[in-house]
Amino acid sequence: MSRPGVLLDRDGTIIVDHGYVGSVDRVEFIPGSIEAIAALNAAGIPVAVVTNQAGVARGYYDIDDVHQVHKHMIAELARKDAHVDVWLFCPYHPDGKIAAFARTSADRKPAPGMALAAAEALDLDLTSSWVVGDAECDIGLAAAVGAQPLYVGPPDTTRDGVRSFPDLAHAADYILTCRTVPTQPRDTPMRFPTHRFDSADAYGGAYVTELDRAVRSVDRAQLGRAAEILDNAYRDDRAVFACGNGGSASIANHLQCDHVKGVRNGTDLTTRVYSLSTNIETLSAIANDHGYERVFEYQLQSHARPGDVLVAISSSGGSPNIVRALEWASAKGMPTIALTGFDGGAARRLATASIHVNAHNYGIIEDAHQACMHLLAQYVRQSRMAADVVASQTF
Template sequence: MSRPGVLLDRDGTIIADDGYVGSVERVRFLDGAVEAIAALNAAGVPVAVVTNQAGVARGHFGMTDVEAVHAHIDAELARAGAWVDLWLFCPYHPEGIVTGFARASWDRKPGPGMAYAAAEALDLDLSVSWVVGDRPSDIGLARAVGARPIHIASGAAAPGDPVDPGVTTVPDLATAVALVLSDTGARPDRLPTSGFPRARYESAGFFAHDYSEELARALATVDLGELERAAKTLLTAYERDAAVFACGNGGSASIANHLQCDHGKGVRTGTDLRTRVISLSTNIEVISAIANDMGYESVFRFQLESLARPGDVLVVISSSGRSPNIVEAMECAHALGLQTIALTGFEGGPARELASASIHVRSDNYGVVEDAHQVCMHLLAQYVRQSRIAPDLVASTVF
């Protein structure tokens, strides 16, 4: 089903328009722009950047320079847990000097090409979408495709450029986004519907590049305060000889088993800790017996009732956070006096709400979520381990 989205101009809207920005060194974010994009992401509003880059046609820089600038912007956005769902740019100009790019283009704003491409890739209904930019060409694009324009008065418009008096004008992107969110009634805590992949790839190399960027964005959404809480929970549990249990289904079961290895053998190596770590996902005989006699939803709860003691810790790994056996295990853990750590993705489900420490990865791709969970499992193990190694030996220790 088509949905509303936001098409953003780049120069003068997200970054300063200092004239043909074709290198990373010249990128300067406008105040509040990163936070504004993060707000759209958090509200589940797709974000596409549609930008004219005539500097390619005019010979100021090349296509790879534009892509490098966009990769740099992506990296900076990821540090704030933000992202652009789709980058589109037009390198053509009829007055260009570079062969192959010196021509008119349907994609060059106010032409509609990039807007239609964004609508197809992100499943947007342009009639209920917005175009936000600082130039008359941005307003023209909105008019061409029936979208709603918002003009940013950045001062970058050329002298004499007319601004349609019927268009809402705001001082910056943050104000524009506030208008968008108030109009949609979007909830900031909704799962962003970014989706990956958004189209079929013909190159494994390009897929790998974009997948790694998607993983970086997902990791950047993890709440570091919750990660700190989880690390402290594990470290204190190991210090007082409490047991740590882990469980998950499918790919998450392999992470639970891997946790037993790295938090058991790994954390113990070179430290004074004698960790007791047990994966509830590893014993197929016990699991199948419980599932056969009582139901699969009880496979972790039944084991906890036999093995756990007050003060122990349960770590659950669940991409959806909705698996009945995970939820039942967490409810059992709380009843038995255990602390709980949940690694979740998608919207987090009940597991996200039940956890004492919630490590939530904001992504709707199972592979990305599981990779991010594996990273979090590893970094928790290594953090705990280095906490118990003499400071002068940390740098010489292989982790």
């Protein structure tokens, strides 16, 4: 089982921030910080250091200097029976002067890379962990991974919704007092972004990291169930209908393309797949005469038969026309697949197979839905090929 841990900033939290501390002679421990780490160790709470070290990118010192500073800190901690379980640092900065390090990085706080690496190394549940630091990027890191931020610094500094302490010693006392933090329910979507980015490349790195997390949140058992529904439909010559609004409509249309044309390449499949989102004349006529909430249900009443399949795509999962279509399909004996995001809405509960993306950003959710649509098409396609033929095909 994953466990809570503490992610500590370095400069300004454990040692005095003299500005780009890149040599042993500039290391000055903040009073009480070593004892605070020792207390966390004694309580069995894993401790990781996650520190931005842009001084490497700016040419003030090199990677080996960072390691020497950490080696010195490790020795000083050990003198008082304290230790850090994992040391992580990010040497990159987009404005760096050293070419090898002059770039954005998903590891640079407030991006979540180092926290995710610490969680993997120490088996941490980040939503029940703490991030302790003296800068906005530390608070941003906590928000990015669902951890509880604790600010350390001048007592007159206040931040809405963030507990503040004068130093690490007081923050550690608080952690040891509560020992557990209120955790987000596992199904609570994580927000992105949580702060403003000053460059597109930095935003891009954080976006890719969040997209990776969102895709990993999908229940693979539900993907397997959806694949089985589609495979059975194609085997039995059943029709598959897809629908969605806005960006989800484009995914429904793309699904028709990939599940009709794509799956035929190198297989014996001739599927019958239709997007209910593609005919503007039909959509507008139904919406005008019967209401937009019936645009998909009305088409199903004309075209669908028991045993056919409905794939409903909705980021919110609550669009009335999506919910009505799912309800009608279920009542008529049609297996249903829902691709949802946010909290999943009614669509998540109604579907036979629920492919839910735990995210709170339309772009992230739609990108993840598109990936799921593609992988289902490709899975069905390759499953109809001889094992020795798959590697020779282009997917």
